Amino acid sequence: MSELIRKLIPIVGDENVLTKLEDQTKYVTDWPGEKTGTAQAVVRPVTTSEISKIMQLAFKTGTPVVPQSGNTGVAGGSIPDQSGKSILLSLERMNRIREISPSARTIVAEAGCILDTVHRTVEEIGLFFPLTFGARGSCMIGGNLATNAGGSNVVKYGNTRDLCLGIEAVLPDGEVLHLLSGLHKNNTGYDIRNLLIGSEGTLGVITAATLKLYP
Numbered sequence: 001m002s003e004l005i006r007k008l009i010p011i012v013g014d015e016n017v018l019t020k021l022e023d024q025t026k027y028v029t030d031w032p033g034e035k036t037g038t039a040q041a042v043v044r045p046v047t048t049s050e051i052s053k054i055m056q057l058a059f060k061t062g063t064p065v066v067p068q069s070g071n072t073g074v075a076g077g078s079i080p081d082q083s084g085k086s087i088l089l090s091l092e093r094m095n096r097i098r099e100i101s102p103s104a105r106t107i108v109a110e111a112g113c114i115l116d117t118v119h120r121t122v123e124e125i126g127l128f129f130p131l132t133f134g135a136r137g138s139c140m141i142g143g144n145l146a147t148n149a150g151g152s153n154v155v156k157y158g159n160t161r162d163l164c165l166g167i168e169a170v171l172p173d174g175e176v177l178h179l180l181s182g183l184h185k186n187n188t189g190y191d192i193r194n195l196l197i198g199s200e201g202t203l204g205v206i207t208a209a210t211l212k213l214y215p
Contacts, residue, residue, distance in 0.1 A: 004061055008043055008087070011053045016044040016093070027068060027088050030076050037080035039066070039088045046093040048168060048176060048207045054089065055205065056174030065089050065172075067201040069111055069140035073147065077200055091142050094207060097121055105213040106165060106182040111142025111206050118211070127213040130157040142206045148198035157214075160197065166210035167193045171203075182210045 001019075008017050018024050019041050029036045040063070045051045058065045064086035068078040080086040094112040101107075102125050109118055115136040118129050131144060133151035143149075144160045145167070157163065166180040179193055196203055 002040065004057070004063060004087075005041055007057055008041060008054065011050055011057075012043055012045050016046075018042040018044070024088075027071065027090055028079050030074065030079050031072050032074055035076040035079060037066075037086075038082055038084040039080045039086050040084065042088045042090055044090045044093050048094075048170065051089070051094075051170045051205055051207060052174045052176050054087075054174075055170050055172060058087065059173045063087055065205075067091065067142070067146070067205045069143035069146075070114070070135065070138050072135040072139040072143065077147075078143065089205060091140065091205075091207070094142075095140075098208065100125065101182070102127065104182055105215075106210050107213055108166075108180060108182075108208060108210050109141050110208045111140060111145075113141045115139050115141065115144060122213050127215065129163070129211060129213055131160055131163055141209060141211075145197050145206050145209055146200050161194060163212050164193065164197060164209050165212055167196055167206060168208040169196050169204040169206045176207075177204070180208060180210050 024042050027042045028039055043054055066080045066086050067089045069091045071078045080088055091112040094110040096110050099108040122129050130153040131151050149160045165182045168180050169177045
């Protein structure tokens with residue numbers, strides 16, 4: 001067991017650091033089954049704090065990190081390369097809906113929350129989240145934001161970027177950005193939110209988002 005693995009285990013627990021090939025297969029293979037990578041470990045955190053600690057450790061050791069949510073893409077962007085040096089950061093356990101505000105028409109969902117779960121949750125209170133496409137039953141909010149997904153309602157409602165009011169993210173050195181404000185009018189400083197949306201994990205790990213809802 002490498003020193004890196006030894007230090008990851010206390011952060012997320014032994015059962016959430018997957019090092020055996022048979023346990024990693026679904027994470028290191030893309031959805032069409034055409035591309036496969038290798039990783040030192042698949043790490044499955046459940047809180048933003050855990051992700052921060054993982055990123056701090058990776059930053060100090062120079063370890064590449066590949067964030068992954070639903071792994072429904074077809075371009076291989078959510079799987080590691082063949083070097084075996086990286087760790088794959090699966091966000092599937094970060095799947096809580098933290099808050100819903102019917103009056104403000106917003107929902108705060110974690111990155112591992114499945115898109116269809118958001119749909120069903122808001123429809124129960126008479127609201128609508130317009131982002132939708134074929135993978136809605138398995139894709140996750142973090143991946144939708146990281147790729148700025150479009151979907152079949154994009155002409156009327158815009159890409160995922162246009163449906164997001166705020167973001168929480170962890171930077172490569174472990175710093176946490178708390179930008180979940182649901183303000184529609186927010187002209188303070190640089191637009192870090194929109195830099196992260198569409199960046200495909202190259203600037204940081206999106207952990208949660210405040211999303212717009214419609215009647």
